[in-house]
Amino acid sequence: MSTPTTTSTPQAAAWAVFVTFALNGLSFASLASRLPAVRDSLGVEPAQMGLLLLAASAGALSAMPLSGRVVQRLGARRTILVFAAVNAIGLLVTAAAVAGGLVWLVATALVLVGMGTGTWDAAMNLEGAAVEQALGRAIMPRFHAGFSLGTILGAGLGALAAALGAPLVLHLGLILPLSYVALVTCARWYLPEGTHDAHPDDAAQRPRSAWRETRTLLIGLVVLAAALTEGAANDWVSLAVVDGFDVGNDVGALGFALFVTAMTAMRLLGTGLLDRLGRVPVLRILAVLSLSGLLLFGLAPTLWLAAIGVVLWGMGAALGFPVGMSAASDEPRRAPARVAVVATIGYSAFLGGPPLIGLLADQVGYRHALLAVAVPVLIGLFLVPAAAPLPTAAGKAR
Numbered sequence: 001m002s003t004p005t006t007t008s009t010p011q012a013a014a015w016a017v018f019v020t021f022a023l024n025g026l027s028f029a030s031l032a033s034r035l036p037a038v039r040d041s042l043g044v045e046p047a048q049m050g051l052l053l054l055a056a057s058a059g060a061l062s063a064m065p066l067s068g069r070v071v072q073r074l075g076a077r078r079t080i081l082v083f084a085a086v087n088a089i090g091l092l093v094t095a096a097a098v099a100g101g102l103v104w105l106v107a108t109a110l111v112l113v114g115m116g117t118g119t120w121d122a123a124m125n126l127e128g129a130a131v132e133q134a135l136g137r138a139i140m141p142r143f144h145a146g147f148s149l150g151t152i153l154g155a156g157l158g159a160l161a162a163a164l165g166a167p168l169v170l171h172l173g174l175i176l177p178l179s180y181v182a183l184v185t186c187a188r189w190y191l192p193e194g195t196h197d198a199h200p201d202d203a204a205q206r207p208r209s210a211w212r213e214t215r216t217l218l219i220g221l222v223v224l225a226a227a228l229t230e231g232a233a234n235d236w237v238s239l240a241v242v243d244g245f246d247v248g249n250d251v252g253a254l255g256f257a258l259f260v261t262a263m264t265a266m267r268l269l270g271t272g273l274l275d276r277l278g279r280v281p282v283l284r285i286l287a288v289l290s291l292s293g294l295l296l297f298g299l300a301p302t303l304w305l306a307a308i309g310v311v312l313w314g315m316g317a318a319l320g321f322p323v324g325m326s327a328a329s330d331e332p333r334r335a336p337a338r339v340a341v342v343a344t345i346g347y348s349a350f351l352g353g354p355p356l357i358g359l360l361a362d363q364v365g366y367r368h369a370l371l372a373v374a375v376p377v378l379i380g381l382f383l384v385p386a387a388a389p390l391p392t393a394a395g396k397a398r
Contacts, residue, residue, distance in 0.1 A: 010134035016189035017128045018146040020080060023179050023186075024120060025150025025260075027084075030175050031091060031113075032151075032234050033158025033256055034168050036242050036249040041098050041168075042106065046239075046366070050358020053235050055107040059090075059114025060121075060347045067122035068340030076130075077190050079123040084183055087116025088176045095169040122343045126336055129329030130191055141270030144322040148264035151234075155260055159253035210337040218386030219327050219338075220345030222283070225380025226320020227349035229290050232373045233259045233313060236357055237297075240366035245303045258307060262314030270319050279323055283384040290316025291377050298371040306367075320380065321346065327387040349376075 031038075039049050063083075071079050090112030097105035128143040154175075161171040210216050233256070241247060241255035266286070273282050293312030300306040328342040329335040360369035 010131055010191070012189045013127075013131045013191045014135065014139065014143075016186040017124065017131055017143055019186040020124050020183060021128070021143045021146035022150035022153075023084075023183050024117075024124060025147035025152075026154040026179055027087060027091065027150075027176065028117065028234070029151035029154025029256075029260065030158060030172055031094065031168075033155040033238065033253045034162065034171065035235070036238055036252050037162060037168060038098050038106075039239065040249075042101060042103055044103065046361040047358045048103075049239075050356070050361075052103070052107055052110060053358075055110040056114035056117070057347065057353075059111035059116075060118030061114075061344065062111075063115040064118045064122060064344040064347050065340060067119045067343065068126075068336035070119060071123050071126055072336055076123045076127040077187050080120055080127070081184060081187055083116045083119040083123065084180060085116070087113055087120060088180055090114075090116055091172050091176060092169075095167075095172045099167060099169050118343070118347055122339060125325045125343065126329070126339055127190055129325060129335055129339065130332065132326060133329070133332050134191065137271070138274045138326060139271055140322040140326040141267045141274065141319055144318075145264050145267030145270070148260050148267055148318075151260040152257060152264060155253055155257035159250050159257060162253050163250040210334070210341040213338070213341075215386055216328060216338050216341050217345070218383055219324050220342045222380050222383050222387055223321055223324035223342050223346035224349050225376040225383070226317065226324065227346040228353050228376045229294075229313075229373055229380075230263070230317040230321065231349055231353055232357060232370055233310075233317065235353070236361075236366055236370060237310065240297075240370060241303075241306070244365060244367040245306070247303070255307070255310060259310050259314040262311040263318045266315040266318035267322070270322070274319075274323070279327065279387050279389065280384050282319060283323060283387060284381060286316045286319055287377055287381040287384070288316070289313075291374055291381075292316070294371060294374050294377065298367050316377075323387055327389070330390040 035049075038052075044052065067079075074082070090109050093109035094106055094113060097103075097109055124143075125140075128140055132139050157175065158171070161168075237259055238249075238252035238256040242249060242252035245251075270282070289312050293309045293314070293316055296309030297306045297313055298309075300309055324342055324346065325339060328338040331338075357366075357369045357372065360372060363369075
């Protein structure tokens with residue numbers, strides 16, 4: 001796929017990447033906010049719901065290890081457009097399968113969704129890292145704030161669709177085509193093609209070499225902990241609110257919206273905090289917030305207290321993923337291979353997380369099952385020094 005380009009500046013590219021992240025978040029939340037409706041339409045139990053979510057994670061993990069090579073071959077622009085289309089097709093087939101009660105087809109379509117989402121995600125993070133390097137500022141949290149703003153919009157529209165009783169196929173059928181047109185338009189303003197080209201003369205650029213780097217692997221584990229913390233809320237918080245407090249699906253969607261709103265606010269503040277305090281102190285503070293929020297949400301006796309826990313949880317989960325991507329991209333020429341490794345490790349959280357929480361929820365309920373996420377939060381807390389900037393990047397991103 002070829003897209004005409006315009007003469008872009010790093011500032012214009014930054015806005016284009018911001019919109020790209022927002023559209024990715026909109027696409028994701030359009031389904032995530034309707035998971036209670038999916039569960040009800042299919043009539044599945046928590047463990048079965050976890051296995052369905054596992055299908056999307058499997059799709060992402062099957063594509064993610066090759067994402068760096070794909071971006072080097074196609075360029076970020078074409079990679080994003082191709083795999084955003086794959087994502088949209090998978091979502092539309094998912095919606096149609098839910099309407100028909102075809103659980104097997106839902107699982108198959110979710111694999112396609114995962115492949116599209118995972119590669120699109122890696123490519124836009126690479127483009128964001130390139131823009132960050134061109135600007136000389138740690139602005140990755142703002143791009144991820146764009147993702148969160150997209151999830152807020154998607155969750156709000158999902159809550160409205162749930163309140164109106166709109167079928168998922170109608171909901172997604174309206175949102176996704178408009179979103180893709182917007183993506184094609186903003187892609188014209190990315191950095192010039194060639195930014196992510198492979199350098200065959202550089203042996204360190206080969207994707208497998210990054211798997212032998214201790215720092216890259218530790219950053220991947222930090223991102224893994226962050227992905228589990230964020231992903232658990234994305235997958236389960238709406239269901240936990242509905243079942244834990246016996247409220248309607250629209251209230252569950254609003255609980256998810258509250259989480260992503262808190263996360264967005266912290267991501268908008270993130271650049272200032274990182275400039276002032278540095279990566280490692282900020283990540284430690286937010287890990288404590290995340291742990292506090294998880295415990296409050298899982299143990300609170302009333303909905304309003306649990307809502308405070310959701311806010312703390314969302315704030316704490318905000319920066320682990322974007323800061324990890326920035327850390328993996330400290331050396332631009334080696335960024336594609338390292339981001340592919342870090343993203344693959346991070347996305348593996350979604351391979352084990354959904355079914356594990358689903359199985360626990362069968363025994364103790366959704367809210368108490370989510371307390372298990374406190375374990376990776378603690379592990380991540382001890383590993384955050386790995387995300388400290390390399391000496392060559394210290395002047396650009398603390």
